Amino acid sequence: MKKIIVALFLISLFSCGKKEIQLPQLNETIVVDVKNHSPIYMFFETNGKDTLIDVNRSNSISSTNWLFNIDKRLPLKLVIPEIQKLQDKKAKSSHLINGSKNYFTYMDSKKKTLAFLPFTNVTYTLKNYNNGISVFFTKRNKIFVNNILVDKKDLESYLNNLNRTYQEIAFGFDKNLSFQDYIIAKNVANDLEIKFITFKEYIY
Numbered sequence: 001m002k003k004i005i006v007a008l009f010l011i012s013l014f015s016c017g018k019k020e021i022q023l024p025q026l027n028e029t030i031v032v033d034v035k036n037h038s039p040i041y042m043f044f045e046t047n048g049k050d051t052l053i054d055v056n057r058s059n060s061i062s063s064t065n066w067l068f069n070i071d072k073r074l075p076l077k078l079v080i081p082e083i084q085k086l087q088d089k090k091a092k093s094s095h096l097i098n099g100s101k102n103y104f105t106y107m108d109s110k111k112k113t114l115a116f117l118p119f120t121n122v123t124y125t126l127k128n129y130n131n132g133i134s135v136f137f138t139k140r141n142k143i144f145v146n147n148i149l150v151d152k153k154d155l156e157s158y159l160n161n162l163n164r165t166y167q168e169i170a171f172g173f174d175k176n177l178s179f180q181d182y183i184i185a186k187n188v189a190n191d192l193e194i195k196f197i198t199f200k201e202y203i204y
Helices: 003-016 076-092 152-160 179-191
Strands: 037-049 050-056 064-068 102-108 113-118 123-124 132-137 143-145 170-175 197-203
Touching: 050 076, 064 076, 076 123, 076 179, 076 197, 113 179, 132 152, 132 179, 143 152, 143 197, 170 179
Parallel strands: 037 064, 064 102, 123 197, 132 170, 170 197
Antiparallel strands: 037 050, 102 113, 132 143
């Protein structure tokens, strides 16, 4: 029954208003199921050489958990401003229920099932971070810690061994990252076992 429910959800997702969304992929499931939800769609479109975003939030209900279905080809510079608007709308709603959450949808590439990545507490800022330790993910899949190149496999130990003048650690992402690459980078950041991580993410 569970597989049937997932399959039906995917059919409705990819046939929304005759538009298609290519969901990002990870090789693991973070959250298996979300109850009491409403969908938000962000479609990838082009006009000549320009990439455009088309947002459908007509079915979003503030009292529910929101599922953000975002095309993996969209760049962060288009996606994040729309997410900020929606976060603000939900926060100001008189119908908001304490405990309602926001999730990104993605496909588990191993299980071939739909999965969810929570981001309810994240605050996005469209500028550089310069108040402490910054972990920055570039468009070319490189990671810099305060402008020093660090290999992904060494990132956790590097951060834990820093002589910290500043305790706060923030994550930054290249505004030109595709949403697919962002989800991968965000998952790397979420898996780190380190202290003093801020819930702010910086896009620049």
